[in-house]
Amino acid sequence: MNLWQKETICPLCPYGCGLGIEMRRGFFPKINYTGPLCARGNAIPHILFSPQRLYSPRWQGKEISWENGLFEAKKLIRGFPSERVAIGFDGSLTREERLAVKNLGKALGIKYIAQFELENFTSYLVEGIKIATKKDLAESEVILVIGDLFSRFPLFAHLLLDAKYNKKAKIFGFDYFPNRLSWFADEFFICSPGKEVDLVKKGEEKVFSLFTQAKRGLLILDAPPGKFFDPFGLHLACQIFLSRIQGERYYLPVSQRVGDKGTTASGEVWERLKGGEVSLFLFFGEHLPVGFPFPEYSILFIPWRINFGKEKFLLLPIPHQVEREGKILTFWGETFKNGLLPYSGTKDLREIIGEVAKDLGDQPPAEMRGDFPRMTKKEAERLLTMGEEMEPNGEGFYIFNDEKAIEFGGFFASGDYLKISPEDARSLGVKEGEWLSLDSEKGANPIRLRVKIKEGLSSGWALVSLSHPEVRKLFPVSIDSRIKEIILKPIRVRIWKEE
Numbered sequence: 068m069n070l071w072q073k074e075t076i077c078p079l080c081p082y083g084c085g086l087g088i089e090m091r092r093g094f095f096p097k098i099n100y101t102g103p104l105c106a107r108g109n110a111i112p113h114i115l116f117s118p119q120r121l122y123s124p125r126w127q128g129k130e131i132s133w134e135n136g137l138f139e140a141k142k143l144i145r146g147f148p149s150e151r152v153a154i155g156f157d158g159s160l161t162r163e164e165r166l167a168v169k170n171l172g173k174a175l176g177i178k179y180i181a182q183f184e185l186e187n188f189t190s191y192l193v194e195g196i197k198i199a200t201k202k203d204l205a206e207s208e209v210i211l212v213i214g215d216l217f218s219r220f221p222l223f224a225h226l227l228l229d230a231k232y233n234k235k236a237k238i239f240g241f242d243y244f245p246n247r248l249s250w251f252a253d254e255f256f257i258c259s260p261g262k263e264v265d266l267v268k269k270g271e272e273k274v275f276s277l278f279t280q281a282k283r284g285l286l287i288l289d290a291p292p293g294k295f296f297d298p299f300g301l302h303l304a305c306q307i308f309l310s311r312i313q314g315e316r317y318y319l320p321v322s323q324r325v326g327d328k329g330t331t332a333s334g335e336v337w338e339r340l341k342g343g344e345v346s347l348f349l350f351f352g353e354h355l356p357v358g359f360p361f362p363e364y365s366i367l368f369i370p371w372r373i374n375f376g377k378e379k380f381l382l383l384p385i386p387h388q389v390e391r392e393g394k395i396l397t398f399w400g401e402t403f404k405n406g407l408l409p410y411s412g413t414k415d416l417r418e419i420i421g422e423v424a425k426d427l428g429d430q431p432p433a434e435m436r437g438d439f440p441r442m443t444k445k446e447a448e449r450l451l452t453m454g455e456e457m458e459p460n461g462e463g464f465y466i467f468n469d470e471k472a473i474e475f476g477g478f479f480a481s482g483d484y485l486k487i488s489p490e491d492a493r494s495l496g497v498k499e500g501e502w503l504s505l506d507s508e509k510g511a512n513p514i515r516l517r518v519k520i521k522e523g524l525s526s527g528w529a530l531v532s533l534s535h536p537e538v539r540k541l542f543p544v545s546i547d548s549r550i551k552e553i554i555l556k557p558i559r560v561r562i563w564k565e566e
């Protein structure tokens with residue numbers, strides 16, 4: 068018997084695929100397909116019904132009632148002056164929820180409100196740059212793709228294949244190694260790591276000159292944190308390159324998640340937390356960078372049951388982003404997403420915020436509109452020339468994050484692999500499937516990872532997965548001094564074969 072069924076949009080990446088979820092008595096939830104879904108989309112029933120879901124408030128490691136949970140939340144907020152309190156949220160929130168969080172901060176007089184979304188480092192748009200829609204993709208004569216778009220967003224394939232084979236568009240690719248796009252791109256361009264910003268800035272290579280000649284062109288940038296040396300610089304370089312050429316030019320930075328931020332840069336709040344200037348941290352969402360510097364007390368409005376080993380955490384359960392309703396930003400513009408029946412025991416985020424705000428502070432002010440942060444072309448050019456480049460010195464390996472997996476749940480692969488080039492496998496004396504040890508320069512405990520040999524990867528470079536908890540710890544969170552936002556940079560390690 069059907070208990071409920073609903074059509075919605077998958078919010079797990081900005082591609083925004085449509086899907087239906089059906090719940091039948093005595094059965095695991097079933098996906099009703101309206102089109103293809105990637106592995107993440109297909110995992111939605113497992114995510115929603117994961118044993119890690121938080122189904123009741125928890126305080127100091129023990130379950131408590133909602134009434135007591137809200138009482139403790141208000142008591143904690145009242146207990147600290149507003150300048151000792153900071154708020155964080157992530158890109159999983161809908162537009163309405165982000166506004167509610169900001170309104171709560173404003174009503175309580177909390178100045179430090181930041182968005183912690185590592186995929187959102189490319190939010191800044193240079194004036195005059197047009198973000199592509201699906202229609203622009205279909206109508207472009209030339210499409211230049213920077214990065215390994217197909218590995219991260221396999222569902223993009225049909226759009227690009229349609230553009231190439233049915234619309235006769237020319238497709239060019241650009242990456243550190245011949246990625247999957249190279250199999251059918253008209254021209255594929257391999258650039259040396261660390262040189263990409265300069266190349267795009269100068270736009271001298273053949274693919275750039277072909278792109279320049281087209282009447283209508285689209286540039287897609289997929290630069291996840293940890294892969295490119297300077298993703299922020301690359302993002303600006305792409306926009307400046309586009310703004311310098313004539314004709315219809317569109318841009319699609321696919322790592323972009325949401326269009327608005329908090330009132331403070333994430334790096335600034337991070338520094339205050341590390342410096343002990345915050346006593347209470349309120350977090351709304353699902354993802355936080357590993358090693359987050361929690362202060363003494365935190366109130367986490369999250370869907371997951373987590374044991375941080377900290378006594379002074381108050382956890383309040385909210386529905387998962389798949390279940391929540393509201394406006395979300397996809398590649399194809401802002402769209403309204405239906406909600407699903409929320410997980411038992413959770414409460415709507417805006418309802419909780421309303422209850423917390425009711426007895427505290429002033430009435431929330433009128434709606435604050437979120438929008439893309441804009442910068443002038445001049446500001447962007449200035450930032451770009453300040454970019455610093457790192458060079459490998461040949462002594463060790465640089466490891467890059469190979470995927471997006473910075474979340475509390477950790478549902479996907481164990482990520483115990485290390486992808487290296489055939490040349491490096493030979494010099495290290497290892498074969499596919501054998502084990503290598505790795506440590507960072509800080510002398511952390513060695514990690515053992517299984518070798519995957521990847522053709523085309525540059526020697527001295529290795530790809531790892533942030534799904535692996537020990538690998539995650541290797542990546543320090545750094546703060547980009549120019550934008551004051553958090554970024555994950557490639558890091559240098561030692562790799563060896565145990566005898």
Ligand code: SF4
Nearest residue numbers: 077080083084105108
């Ligand atoms: S491509 Fe993105 S939106 Fe589509 S199913 Fe996968 S995670 Fe969801």
